[in-house]
Amino acid sequence: MKNLLFTLAFFLLALGVSAQDGLIADLLDVEAVEAAEGANIQEMQDAYQKEFDDSSTKLDESIEKLNAEYKKLVTKQIEDFSKVLAKGEKQPTKNAKLRTSTKINSATISLRSKKKSFLAKWRSKNFIATQKLPKAQRKVRQEELKEKMEEYNTAFDEEYDANMAAIKSFKSKEHLVETEPDSSGSEN
Secondary structure, eight states, X not given: OXXXXXXXXXXXXXXXXXXXXXXXXXXXXXXXXOOOTTHHHHHHHXXXXXXXXXXXXXXXXXXXXXXXXXXXXXHHHHHHHHHHHXXXXXXXXXXXXXXXXXXXXXXXXXXXHHHHHHHHHHHHHHHHHHTTSOHHHHHHXXXXXXXXXXXXXXXXXXXXXXXXXXXXXXXXXXXXXXXXXXXXXXXX
């Protein structure tokens, strides 16, 4: 019985010692290193700023490209309408005007939608990039993103409202004016 107790005690002692060391204890024993104060932070901020500037430039270029395409489409629609209008026929002019205003209206809605889509992608990309920054800088940069988003959205909405007002004005304008017969009394 003593041998059994002695063996059991030895086994428990050996198990306790090996449990304290564990299988990976020596691997996880990493030496501490003193942090270099601010050395890496400036590099991270510079990298973020470069990425932000590049993506902002691409966003502005994309918006300009959309604007150019939109103006080109509107110009073509107005030229086509003007050709029909020049013939002076009432019903074809009315049909062309409706077709023109509908296509321009659709293009205007699509323009704002595409711009907001580009803006959302821009925001997402830059928001993800802020995650690499230290917490204090991250909050500042995310607030800057929020403000920039509001600026763009306000500009897009104002532009949209102005375009819709121009379309409404186009629709309400009488383009084909009927002339009344000359009543000056020269029928002698």
